[in-house]
Amino acid sequence: MYNLIRYLYKLETYKKKFIAILFDSILIYLSLNLTFFISNGFEEINIFIFIIFQLFIYISTGQYNNFTRYFSASDFYIFAIRNIIFTILLSIFSIIWLKFYNFEFLIFYLLIQTIFLNYSRFIISDLFLIFKKNNKTISKSRVAIYGAGSAGVQLARNLRLEKSYSLKFFIDDDPNLLKRKLLGKKIISSNDIKDYKIKIDKVLLAIPSLRKKERIEIVKDIKRFIPEVLEVPSIDDLMSGKASINSLRPIPIEELLGRAEQDIDESFINIQFKDKIICITGAGGSIGSEICRQILKYKVKKIVLLDNSEPSLYQINEELNNLKDNNIEVIPILCDLCDFNFLKEIFKLHKIDLIFHSAAYKHVPLVELNPIAGIKNNIFSSKNICKVALENKIKKVILISSDKAVRPSNIMGATKRISELIFQSYANESSELNLNICFSMVRFGNVLNSSGSVVPLFKKQIDKGGPITITHPDIVRYFMSIPEAVKLVLMSSIMAKGGEVFLLDMGEPVRIEELARHMIINSGLSIKDEKNIEGDIEIIYSGLRAGEKMFEELLINCDSLATQHSQIFKGNESFIMKDELLIKLDLLSKYIKKNDKDNIFKILKELVPEWEKEAK
Secondary structure (H helix, E strand, O other), X not given: OHHHHHHHHOOOHHHHHHHHHHHHHHHHHHHHHHHHHHOOOOOOOXXXXXXXXXXXXXXXXXXXXXXXXXXXXXXXXXHHHHHHHHHHHHHHHHHHOOOOOOHHHHHHHHHHHHHHHHHHHHHHHHHHHHHHHHHOOOOOEEEEEEOOXXXXXXXXXXXXXXXXXXXXXXXXXXXXXOOOXXXXXXXXXXXXXXXXXXXXXXXEEOOOOOOHHHHHHHHHHHOOOOOEEEXXXXXXXXXXXOOOXXXXXXXXXXXXXXXXXXXXXXXXXXXXXXXXXXXXXXXXXXXXXXHHHHHHOOOOOEEEEEEOOHHHHHHHHHHHHHHOOOOOEEEEEEOOOOOHHHXXXXXXXXXXXXXXXXXXXXXXXXXXXXXXXXHHHHHHHHHHHHHHHHHOOOOEEEEEOOHHHXXXXXXXHHHHHHHHHHHHHHHHHHHXXXXXXXXXXXXXXXXXOOOOOHHHHXXXXXXXXXXXXXXXXXXXXXXXXXXXXXXXXXXXXXXOOOOOEEEEOOOXXXXXXXXXXXXXXXXXXXXXXXXXXXXXXXXXXXXXXXXXXXXXXXXXXXXXXEOOOOOEEEEOOOOOOHHHHHHHHHHHHHHHHOOOHHHHHHHHHHHOXXXXXXXX
């Protein structure tokens, strides 16, 4: 039998069709004889002509264009419809030409031939599947499908044709489904996964309608026992045809680190930004580019993009022009924000309503190696933005700050803290002079997949075969997705009154070592260590880098206050008066021109006493 199936499997298509027609002829003949036996048949019928006529119906309706080895329930119904059509035509023929009609014979024949021809195909389909299983040289992953709904059933049926997976059972928490079987496989509760963990290698999440919060909770619960989880595409992708139900993909680590985003009143944001002229500095960066994408949907009048990186500016400009409404104008400008006169001309020309100042050198080790460039760019770009905003009476200016500005241990953090001091001093002056210009700040921690994030770095290291380098086994960081951070930034900008610092709730801290371990396992690889010397990826510790903290903070010297959004808090911290601050900044500018590092660091220490790095 095995050799016969292998022979049929390798036959050319036209030969397979001929064999199928011959096979159906035999089954039709047997069906006719069985029907004659149990009922009164048509004595006038010529069996040969009968078979030819029925085969003609099958061939003309495409019966033999399908693959028998993939025979499914939908093919069963189509086959039954063909048989009904044949029976109706036979009835018409018998009434008109034979002047005879045998209802009993026709019904019996319809049922018998449908059973014979359909179930024979199911048997052949299963024999082909058995052949494929026995013919494989690769081992299959033992999997469980999480979700015993329609998506889970469809996925399970598709897996029957896959070479890579062997379905062991379903997982579902619906009490009406537990201890029952689906497609011959047992349905267990998610609470029982730990008892079956040695029997499966992967879990396939097949509930495409899950909300992000629910998906995160389910996946984290599964990963306590089964490291690898794959998921089917979202409902949107399935409905749009972008993906099929068996397009399984690993769940990105950033989705598991990120939190379920809370709903924000989009209509409220839309009212605030509609028909406004918005300027984004650092528009090609991780945060700046996402601000551009999000405000685009709020029907702003114009977006002015400022960046000193030509490739980054080109990329975001092209992307926005492909996404934008024709009524929205996008203006890309290559600009050094330290050039005040050029900046002044830009703002005079475009009549800007709101500035998001996200431009800065943010990579801590690079700024430590290039301190003068980092200090000049970060501090004096902020000073120029505030000065030009004041001169042009721009309604709101929002600084994108960093948790590294809190008791900074590195130069980048110190420059961000001085940028905050600049914004606070201008906010104070605006308030005292009743200028009605809002200078405010938003401070938050690491964002996933930004240019300086460890996630893309770890991905590259895993792709190269390791090792993954971590500075310290106990170092922790907070993580937030870029879209979530920007959405909260936009909401903060609407709530801003001037002078306050908004703090974004970053969720629970994550140990970087645990993140690395998750990413290795999520890639289908194993960790190489003393317990598993044959593992794939090793984790090594390189020691804390210059200016690196073990953990990050969001507040300096005040308590946080709740706002109307549960993930946004605010504080009002101490600052330096503008006149005093500008004197220090003028001195700093002179020392930068002279490349006088000692005095540069001295001024930094005077402005940010909590800066832990001593001048060198």
